[in-house]
Amino acid sequence: MSFYSTPIEEIPAIREALVKGFASGKTKNVLFRKTQLIQLAYLLQDNRERFIETLAIDLKRPVLESNFLEINGTIAEAYEAFSRIEEWTKPEKPHFDLNWFFMRPEVRKEPKGVVLIIGPFNFPLWCLLGPLAGALAAGNTVLLKPSELSSATADLVAELIPKYLDPDVVRVVRGGVPQATKLLEYPWGHLCYTGNGRVAKIIGAAAAQTLTPVTFELGGKSPVIIDKSADLELAARRVMWGKCANAGQICVSPDYVLVHRDVEEAFIKEVRKVHTKSFGPHPEKSDSLSRIISPHHASRIKALVDNTKGNVILGGEVNVEERYVAPTVVRDLDGDDSLLSEEIFGPVLPIVKVNDVDDAINFITSRDHPLALYIFTQDKKVKEKILSSTNSGAAVVNDVSIHALAAGMPFGGVGASGSGGYTTGKWGFNTFTHFRTTLDVPSWLDKIALGSRFPPYTDVKLQDLMTLAKYKLPPRPAPGSIVAPQRRWKLWAALAVAGAIAAFLKQRSS
Structure with missing residues (x-):
């Protein structure tokens, strides 16, 4: 038009x-x-x-x-x-x-x-x-x-x-x-x-x-990690929704999946079920699937699918003039595959098999920081390990994409996926x-310490100003060690003793 x-x-x-x-x-x-x-x-x-x-x-x-x-x-x-x-x-x-x-x-x-x-x-x-x-x-x-x-x-x-x-x-x-x-x-x-x-x-x-x-x-390539402890039916339903919503043209759409080798087949089985339930035998006729914004962008996605060395197990059809890209799933990819070379921005889901969580973490950290990272697991230790070992604009456990609408939370990237957060x-x-920053400085302060900043400079003035910069630093860490934890129990003990003394004196006076 x-x-x-x-x-x-x-x-x-x-x-x-x-x-x-x-x-x-x-x-x-x-x-x-x-x-x-x-x-x-x-x-x-x-x-x-x-x-x-x-x-x-x-x-x-x-x-x-x-x-x-x-x-x-x-x-x-x-x-x-x-x-x-x-x-x-x-x-x-x-x-x-x-x-x-x-x-x-x-x-x-x-x-x-x-x-x-x-x-x-x-x-x-x-x-x-x-x-x-x-x-x-x-x-x-x-x-x-x-x-x-x-x-x-x-x-x-x-x-x-x-x-x-x-x-x-x-x-x-x-x-x-x-x-x-x-x-x-x-x-x-x-x-x-x-x-x-x-x-x-x-x-x-x-x-x-x-x-x-x-x-x-x-944006960028936002990965999904499917741990062997994950609820696979839940993971398949939510990942496929995030990948196909707006025909995958979402900056926080799950771009590819890293699935534990022990549950790969079971996860793909669930993905097939979701695909059939969501779009039926003829996705091109579905009223639940958007189109790609232009023939040019559809052509770009077609080239990525045509050049993949993986196995297309669902979908794969592209009609450039109609701007239609079928919901597509590809497995058995290497790390240098065409589908892993750039943000897909379409309803094409590459699935990469990994040996364990460490393998998935290494795959992610060897690439640019993503805008979002999605983790499907029921294991709290796995969740914490992934969160503490990776960096991303946002991270969501057991869901995808919805964090962009979360009230009161910043939305933005890190590194190649963006800088700053403009919503929400x-x-x-x-x-x-x-x-x-504003200050409103009264004139009488020049009559005490601040007056020492004006020439002519003297040793006395220097000493006055140095008293303003004295800080009681904690003990210096020993070579090769880290700072010891603060012993807050001493403060509570001192307060307890003070309270006991005050109670004793009050009782004695009465």
């Missing part, structure tokens, strides 16, 4: 309107921010059916998935920010320190300015309007750049934003690479990008030229907030 692109020559004026909107000071008012946030929630609620229609056009996404995975969560983001903004914006006091107490130290929560949010095609609402909620709560003005691939949803967002939100505060620029390139010429208070690592490198390099702080959510709740607010 045709896609409207914002003329390049209009972009400077659009950005300047947001600069002026921020300079007006209106976004400093918390009640104004709340108005924008509740309007954002109503934008989604009032137009739920229209968004369901556009998501069906862009991705042929089932109604249930559009509601559960995207619309409901985005409304929740706006509503939580609306409900808790007074709490989040309150200045914070540091811990008590006598040296600084009289200067009334405080951390103020200030907006960063004009924020740029570049959204992806796979979740054109949650990954665009979710960060918008955090940016509005923090008091910024915002320029939204939706993906040109999910064009129907982008058009609807662009239509509705000026009807619900203040045009001095939120604007939309539509288009592809030319528009994005123009936007990257400017400095921003913060830049938030959701997408792939290749584009993130380009954006990061451009942002470095203007010293713009960035948040990246980049206060974490999104924090991303777009500058934490500003």
